Amino acid sequence: MFSSRIRWDADPNAVSALAARKRAAGAALLDLTESNPTRVGLPFPAKAITAAFGAVGGMLRYDPVPAGLPAARDLVAARTGAAPDRICLTASTSEAYGFLFKLLADPGGKILVPRPSYPLFEYLAGLECLRVEAYPLHYEDGWYADRAALEAAIDASTRAIVVVNPNNPTGSYFSRGEAAWLDALAARHGVAVIADEVFAEYPIEVRDHAATAIRGREALTFSLGGLSKLACLPQMKLGWIVTSGPGDLVEAARGRLEWIADTYLSVGAPVQDALSALLDAGDAARGVLRVRTQTNLAALRAQFGSNSAATVLRVEGGWSAVIRLPRVRSEESWLLELLDRYDVLAQPGYFYDFETEAYLVVSLIPEPAVFAEGAGRIAAMVATSS
Ligand SMILES: Cc1ncc(COP(=O)(O)O)c(C=O)c1O
Known part of the structure; x- marks a missing residue:
């Protein structure tokens, strides 16, 4: 009855099952x-955000532009330094992956992704009937990519290499x-690079x-970027793709991406109209969160x-930290x-496929009192126990 691209694994793992039992019994868990x-x-700034949606007159009119409304793309251009015609808006970076996988690969094609990394790649690729193969990152006072393994993983079915x-x-x-090495490698093999930069504005020990x-x-x-991390507003559903590289390829990709975006027209007009105010609101929240991480x-x-x-x-940036425990x-x-x-x-x-x-893995964004208490308990x- 159902498509095999949906990996249906609804069983709760032992940790989430225990968390559910403890919560049901009234335990106050510190959620890191x-x-x-x-x-x-x-x-x-709740009032400013609400006013941003209330003030936009365009909400009663709908003039869809597949790559995104020009004014919204201008705002993203100003933030990313890219020309507006190289920007395509999407409803999230997750959707951007879906668009790019459709753009680049036929069913059965292969996408290379880092390991450890974001666990959703397998699902995002699976929904497009694609396979993922991991290239390892190793740690020695900092993480680095295993270049030999990455290059060896490229074959005729490889369509893109993801870097987060x-x-x-x-x-x-x-x-x-x-x-620079990756840029030359990808060009030599005729595959695209997808650089997920959603956490780019959260540098720590760079x-x-x-x-x-x-x-x-x-x-x-x-x-790739988006409001969910840049402005701490995941509920607004706005992401973007900035295309770069050789002019002829950029042009060819642009038309096809617009065609995909035109098929869905998924980005809401209100969020695009409100974007200027949302970016401003996000600046304040991001400022607090940067200090907090x-x-x-x-x-x-x-x-x-x-x-x-x-x-x-070492944590160069982002919203999480990794603690290595005795084995x-x-x-x-x-x-x-x-x-x-x-x-x-x-x-x-293992949730992130560490070797x-x-x-x-702990999130660095909980409120400092909660985080410090949780960190102290992990240390205890x-x-x-060791
Ligand atoms: C590396 C990475 N990329 C993309 C996303 C998804 O972002 P969005 O909310 O824009 O779909 C996340 C979400 O946590 C992420 O960690």
């Missing part, structure tokens, strides 16, 4: 998995050297050689000094104890 910016006490910059959850950037924006010179490149990371580091058996890995037991067993005895929720490394165990667990 929270990554929804509308739930972490940020100061959104900074990456979720490792917080790592490609270095400028890696980005190294000097980091490529803080990826644009194509030789390779057709699509850089740094405050929370400092609180985490303070718990795991040189005497601790656990280590907080004396599995991630799941660490997580279950953390939840059961300490009432703290975190994520396991080895044991890693915990490590101190008593």
